[in-house]
Amino acid sequence: MGAGGTGVATTDAQVWDGVVTLHGRVEHRLSKALQQRHGIGLSEFRALCRLARADDGELRMQELADLIGLNQSSVSRLVARLEAAGLTRRDMCPKDRRGVYTVITDEGRALKEQASPTYDETLSRALDAAADDPTLGPLVNLLRS
Numbered sequence: 001m002g003a004g005g006t007g008v009a010t011t012d013a014q015v016w017d018g019v020v021t022l023h024g025r026v027e028h029r030l031s032k033a034l035q036q037r038h039g040i041g042l043s044e045f046r047a048l049c050r051l052a053r054a055d056d057g058e059l060r061m062q063e064l065a066d067l068i069g070l071n072q073s074s075v076s077r078l079v080a081r082l083e084a085a086g087l088t089r090r091d092m093c094p095k096d097r098r099g100v101y102t103v104i105t106d107e108g109r110a111l112k113e114q115a116s117p118t119y120d121e122t123l124s125r126a127l128d129a130a131a132d133d134p135t136l137g138p139l140v141n142l143l144r145s
Helices: 008-038 042-053 061-068 072-084 106-131 137-144
Strands: 058-060 088-092 100-104
Touching (some): 008 042, 008 137, 042 072, 042 088, 061 072, 072 088
16 A cells, blocks of 8 residues: 555556556567667667757767667767767767767668668557557557547
């Protein structure tokens, strides 16, 4: 029971457990499909998506980290992998020489476009499968409404 015997904490914990389970299942399927079909990880794909939508195709490293849910160290390693593959490049902020941006390249945009249908189809199939699970179905239906 939650504070004061309301049971709210228990209900919140159960809902959150469902979210975590759903998230794990979907992320696993997305990661596997992107890696197998396009040779790219899920974090790399998400970074390319965010960069493709950004003004001028560039974001500060910390901004990218915040948008895709990584810490500064992890996003630095991620961007290094993207750069090594020719999918992004680094650029310095002209107004603040300490500011480092990562910029999507034409190759990065092309890979993002190629991988997007895989991501979208896999996401839909993963959510459809979860909707058939009696414990996750109500959560999926709520998220889709």
